[in-house]
Amino acid sequence: MNDTPFLILLGGHLTLTDRLLRQVAGLPAIAADGGIRHAGVLELLPELWVGDFDSSPAGLQSTWEHIPREAHPPAKDMTDGALAVEAALERGATRLVIAGALGGERSDHAMQNLLLGMAVRERGISVLMTSGLEEAWPLTPGSQSFDLPANSLFSVLALSDLTGLTLEGVHWPLSRRDVPLGDTLTLSNKILAETEAPLSVGLEAGKALLIARPYDTDAAGTV
Known part of the structure; x- marks a missing residue:
């Protein structure tokens, strides 16, 4: 199966970690407006810079003036x-890592980024959204597995009524459990410490977000 990954740089919070560096290593990148500032931190050269550039001060624009731009009006x-996501999909992306998608000054933008990730996942594209310290994956019907360190804290946030949610390899497993929208049952679970198996998630119907904190563990060790 063809795997064509792309890295999208957004303007939210981003903390440099070894895990993040592994996730983005070698990926072609597209920056969205102020997200270009993360390119220097990650030591990479985006192939495209898109946006209206209202979040990119003159100094930043001068530093990255050699990057091809796709300019759009503010309105x-x-x-x-x-x-930026559409530009990656036009280039044949089958998998996206969206860095700087979480946090930031505006909660409406952060929420919209999560919903954008869900919409892209429903188009059949694998999506990871990350701030370096926190990661989010959209969940759609089917089975998925996630490589998270032992004792990692995670939650499953239902974006609709969920049917048949299964969680394996976790401290509080579920088997084909129905979870109504707004239910807090799936908040603050943990990956088992005594297993090498990845977190396994099954969902029969509905849509949700898995949000994990791979550095938020009780156990010592390298993540």
Whole structure:
């Protein structure tokens, strides 16, 4: 199966970690407006810079003036992040790592980034959203597995009523459990410490977000 990954740089919080560096190593990158500042931290050269550039001060624009740009007017019907994602999909992306998608000054933008990730996942594209310290994966019907360190804290947030949710390899497992929208049952679970098997998630119907903190563990060791 063809695997064509792309890295999208958004303007939210980003903390440099070894795990993040492994996740983005060698990926072609597209920056969305102010997300270009993360390119220097990650020591990479984006192949495209898109947006209206209202979040990129003159100094930043001068530093990255050699990057090809796709400029859009401020009055537009898509966010800069959505434009960057579409540019990656036009280039044949089958898997996205969206860095800087979490946190930031505006909760509406952070929530919209999560919903954007869900919408892209429903188009059949694998999506990881990350701040370096926190990671989010959209969940759609089917089975998925996730390589998270032992004792990692994670939650499953239902974006609709969930049917048949199964969680394996965790401290509080579930087997084909129905979870209504707004239910707090799936908050604050942990990966088992005594197993090498990855977290396994099964979902029969519905949509959700798995949000994990791979550095938030009780056990010592390298993540």
